[in-house]
Every structure is written in structure tokens, then in C-alpha cells.
Amino acid sequence: MEIKFCSNCGGNMKQGIPHGDDHMRAICTQCGFIHYLNPKVVVGCIPQWGDKILMCKRNIEPGKGKWTLPAGYLENGETMEAGAARETLEETRGMVNITGPCRLFNIPHVNQIYMMFRAELTSREFGPTPESTHVQLFQKEEIPWDNIAFSVIHKTLKDFFSEKHRGSHSFEIKTMEAPLPHG
Amino acid sequence: MEIKFCSNCGGNMKQGIPHGDDHMRAICTQCGFIHYLNPKVVVGCIPQWGDKILMCKRNIEPGKGKWTLPAGYLENGETMEAGAARETLEETRGMVNITGPCRLFNIPHVNQIYMMFRAELTSREFGPTPESTHVQLFQKEEIPWDNIAFSVIHKTLKDFFSEKHRGSHSFEIKTMEAPLPHG
Numbered sequence: 001m002e003i004k005f006c007s008n009c010g011g012n013m014k015q016g017i018p019h020g021d022d023h024m025r026a027i028c029t030q031c032g033f034i035h036y037l038n039p040k041v042v043v044g045c046i047p048q049w050g051d052k053i054l055m056c057k058r059n060i061e062p063g064k065g066k067w068t069l070p071a072g073y074l075e076n077g078e079t080m081e082a083g084a085a086r087e088t089l090e091e092t093r094g095m096v097n098i099t100g101p102c103r104l105f106n107i108p109h110v111n112q113i114y115m116m117f118r119a120e121l122t123s124r125e126f127g128p129t130p131e132s133t134h135v136q137l138f139q140k141e142e143i144p145w146d147n148i149a150f151s152v153i154h155k156t157l158k159d160f161f162s163e164k165h166r167g168s169h170s171f172e173i174k175t176m177e178a179p180l181p182h183g
Numbered sequence: 184m185e186i187k188f189c190s191n192c193g194g195n196m197k198q199g200i201p202h203g204d205d206h207m208r209a210i211c212t213q214c215g216f217i218h219y220l221n222p223k224v225v226v227g228c229i230p231q232w233g234d235k236i237l238m239c240k241r242n243i244e245p246g247k248g249k250w251t252l253p254a255g256y257l258e259n260g261e262t263m264e265a266g267a268a269r270e271t272l273e274e275t276r277g278m279v280n281i282t283g284p285c286r287l288f289n290i291p292h293v294n295q296i297y298m299m300f301r302a303e304l305t306s307r308e309f310g311p312t313p314e315s316t317h318v319q320l321f322q323k324e325e326i327p328w329d330n331i332a333f334s335v336i337h338k339t340l341k342d343f344f345s346e347k348h349r350g351s352h353s354f355e356i357k358t359m360e361a362p363l364p365h366g
Contacts, residue, residue: 003190004190004191004192004193005188005189005190005191005192005193006188006190007186007187007188007189007190007218008187008188009187009188010187010188010193020313022273023258035190036256037259038223038224038256038257038258038259039224039257039258039259039261040221041221041222041224041296073219073221074221074222074296075206075221075222076220076221076222076291076294077291077292077294078222078291079289079291079358080287080289080296080356081289081356090205101287101354101356104263104284104287106262106263106264108259108260108261108262109260111259111260113224113257113263113296130203171284171354173263173264173284175262
């Protein structure tokens with residue numbers, strides 16, 4: 001998102017390095033207000049029901065028509081755990097208890113941090129929502145591995161099942177690199 | 184930070200709930216642009232040198248004159264580990280290797296997520312900077328516990344030393360509540 005006008009006074013912006021700073025920022029030519037752009041936090045979870053996990057088929061871009069885990073932007077005033085449970089409710093109508101941290105991803109090329117939790121569905125109630133055309137429980141072998149919306153979700157699921165196979169869960173921080181250009 | 188003018192077209196803003204959303208947002212009355220405000224990520228570390236840790240005395244508000252661990256806002260395009268090392272360099276002139284995650288804090292009342300890492304100084308070189316009047320190594324008993332700038336830093340240090348005493352480090356997510364009003 002480019003900042004063309006100052007949100008404080010409506011003035012025109014210029015790019016520059018403020019005094020004492022070492023990054024280029026959008027600075028207002030009129031009132032001097034500095035606009036900082038920082039990474040956003042995405043929170044989500046792996047909702048478990050017995051040996052199955054709950055996934056949703058996206059009804060919105062990006063990744064429309066592909067499968068994902070419930071996840072979305074953390075809101076102001078919200079804990080990460082509350083945000084992950086809220087996104088799960090919004091995208092799947094499923095209620096979860098967040099049981100622990102699973103993976104934290106740096107995704108620097110899109111200015112995002114992804115925090116994925118392990119979670120347990122509190123009942124077998126779930127279903128489609130404005131954001132998801134299908135919401136479905138999958139055993140590991142049933143997961144549509146070739147039709148997953150985001151590489152960070154693919155990685156989360158692979159790690160989750162390999163730890164589950166090993167019989168112990170851990171927490172790790174990983175970095176997703178920008179995909180190589182085609183051609 | 185209140186959004187008074189649209190950063191896209193300079194138009195006046197109104198508060199409202201966009202279609203398909205359930206949160207109040209700042210919406211442009213002229214071009215319809217929606218401005219989202221999301222939590223910011225602060226990254227920092229506990230720089231270790233033998234049995235001592237490196238702290239800095241703040242030269243800027245908030246908490247000017249009080250002691251803290253090096254930490255600051257994660258920048259776009261940066262991993263959390265790189266951000267923590269950069270902040271350490273900027274605030275203490277010390278170079279660190281990030282060795283692992285220590286604590287992740289929800290601080291919902293100030294719309295922040297704090298990620299604190301364990302780290303090791305790569306040399307004994309450090310010193311004051313524009314952001315820190317003093318930079319100093321402390322053994323646990325020497326830490327100015329009553330003069331620490333932020334409760335999240337106090338908690339990080341308490342947890343770190345209690346785990347060190349136990350002989351094993353873990354990772355945990357915690358939530359800092361708003362302080363009770365005085366009086």
C-alpha cells in the first residue's frame with residue numbers, strides 16, 4: 001500500500017530518512033508526520049477432531065477454490081490465541097480450544113508473520129461461511145495436498161503430521177523464502 | 184494514531200463496518216478505501232556474555248533513564264531474528280547470534296506483540312548509542328530490578344533467570360494485562 005496523502009493533515013507525502021532513523025519512510029511535506037509501515041501478524045490454527053483436522057476451501061482471493069487452514073490478520077486489542085479462535089469461527093463456524101503454539105513463520109517478502117497454533121474442536125459443528133465454500137474434516141491421507149492455497153499452510157501441515165507421527169510436538173520458528181520466478 | 188485523511192486520495196474519513204466485516208474501520212468518504220490498523224511486532228533479545236546479560240539505559244521516551252533489553256519494531260522485509268539483532272546493534276553496538284525463542288507476549292491493550300529471543304554476544308564490544316546513555320553487562324544480582332522500563336522486559340528477565348536456574352530453557356506465550364489504574 002503506497003501512502004500518497006498524510007492521514008494526519010491530508011498533505012502530500014515525500015520519501016526520506018527521518019533524523020535518527022536509517023530507513024526510508026513516507027514523511028508529510030506539510031506537517032512532518034512520519035508514516036511507518038510494519039509487518040502484519042496472521043494467526044491461525046490446526047483444528048483437530050480425533051485423528052482428523054478441519055480445513056476450508058477458500059471463497060475469496062487470494063487462493064480462491066483452494067484449501068487452507070483457518071487463519072487471518074490479528075486485530076488490535078486481541079491476543080494471538082483469541083485471534084486464531086475468532087478466525088476459525090469466522091471461516092469454518094467451528095469452535096476451538098487453542099492448545100499450544102505450533103509454528104511461527106517469517107515471511108519477509110510479503111511483510112507478514114504467521115503464528116499457527118494447535119487446537120481442538122470443541123464439537124463436531126462446522127460448515128460453510130461467506131469466506132469458505134466447503135469446510136471438511138480430513139485424515140492425513142485425505143488432505144488435498146496438491147490444492148493448498150499457501151505454501152506456509154502446506155509447510156505447517158507437513159510439520160504437524162511429521163511431529164504427530166514422531167509422537168511429540170515442538171515449537172519452531174521458520175522463514176519462508178520468496179518463490180523463484182517462473183520460466 | 185487516528186486516521187483523519189485518506190492516504191490514498193486525501194479525502195475525509197468516517198468510521199463504519201465495511202460489507203462482510205465485523206469491526207469498525209476508518210473508511211474514506213471519497214474513494215471508499217478502508218484503512219486497517221493492526222498490532223505491531225516488537226522484537227528483542229537477552230544478549231548473554233558468560234553468566235552476564237547486556238542491558239541498556241534508555242535515552243529516549245518512553246522509559247527514559249530506565250533500563251531495558253534491546254528491542255524495537257520489526258521492519259518490513261525483515262525476519263524477527265534479523266530485527267532483534269539489528270535493534271541490539273542500534274541500541275548497544277553489540278553484535279549477537281540469536282540462539283532461540285524465549286518468550287512471546289500478547290500486549291493487547293497497546294496493540295503489540297513482543298518476541299524476545301535468547302542471544303549470545305559475539306564479542307565484548309558494546310557501548311552507548313543515541314538511544315542508550317549506558318550499556319552494561321549485569322549478573323543476575325546486579326540487575327537494577329526496580330528501575331526497568333517496561334513490565335514485559337521485567338517479566339522476560341524473571342522468566343529467563345528462573346529457567347536458567349532450573350537448567351533448561353523453554354518457549355512460552357504469555358499475555359500482559361493492562362496495569363491497574365492508580366489510586
